Amino acid sequence: MRSLRDFAAGVGFFLQGFGWVARNGRWWAFGLIPALIAFAVYVVALILLGRHATDVADLLTPFADTWGWRKLFRTLVGIALFLGGLALAVLTFAALTLAIGEPFYERLSAAADPLEQEIEQPWWRTLPRSIRDSLVTLCYVLLFTVPLFVLGFVPVVGQTVVPVLGAAVSGFFLTVELTTIALERRGIARKERFxxxxxxxxxxxxxxxxxxxxxxxxxxAVVAMPAAVAGAALLIRTRVSPPPTP
Structure with missing residues (x-):
């Protein structure tokens, strides 16, 4: 029961993020700019992937050249590639948006989560570290999602258990990305954040x-991004709240 209450509390922090940006409309408006840029990049990439998914499937499946049902098989592979690209876009959208708009989102996080003692560093130092940490997080994501993607083709399990596990894995690593700013402001390194x-x-x-x-x-996702950053800051402040590191 306690775990369910805590899970519901986590959902509540996201809703609190919406409430915070609703009361602070200028932060929400400015927060849309990096999110729109990232969204445009992903739209173009997914359109290109959708157009060439079958060609990529042909390159990846030369062993199927002699199969009588190779067109159907490669069509299914192409669909799987596009769905995998879509899932990857969802998982990396927050990381790319935070990288594009890091100076702004740092200010948004500070407004939602004011600290008496804050570890301040210039953005040109934090940005490379944030990109490196995001790449490490992406490796962890792939470590879990690739096996889940394969298990998705298993009857029954692939349509019931795998989507739930996939949402849990994706959700945890999205929280990792979105809470990065609030925890970095407290001087918390990646391993300690995990x-x-x-x-x-x-x-x-x-x-x-x-x-x-x-x-x-x-x-x-574009509309909700500022609320997600604000909600992550409130989550850290209210439930995790590690002390600043000197």
Whole structure:
């Protein structure tokens, strides 16, 4: 029961993020700019992938040249490639948006989560580290999602258990990305950030799964991005709240 309450509390922090940006409309308006840029990049990339998915499938499946049903097989492979690209876009949208708009989102996070003692560093130092941390997080994501993608083709399990596990994995790593700014402002390094979120796993999952499901809806991710950053800051301030590191 406690885990369910914590999961619901995590969802509640995302909703609190919407409430915060509703009360601070200028932050929401400016937060749309980086999100729109990232959204445009992904739209172009997905359109190109959709147009050439079958060609890529042909290159990846030369062993099927002699199969009588090779067209159907390669069409299915092409669909799987596009769906995989779409899932990857959802998982990396937050990271790319935060990288594009890092100076702004740092200010948004600071407004939602004011600190008496803050570890301040110039953005040209934090940006390379944030990109490196995002790449490390992406490797962890692929470590989980690639096996889940393969299991998705298993009857029954692929249509029931795998989507739930996929949403949980994606949600946790979205929380990792979105809480990065609030935790970096406290001087918390990547390994410690993972440890803190694992220690508060139900809350982290509730927040991240809610974000993940909403980000699946086209363009909604753009509108919800400022609220997700604000909600992540409130989550850290209220539930995790590690002390600043000197």
């Amino acid at each position: 440890r803190l979120l694992r220690a508060n796993l139900p809350v982290a999952l509730g927040f991240g799964v809610a974000v993940f499901l909403l980000f699946l809806v086209p363009f909604v």
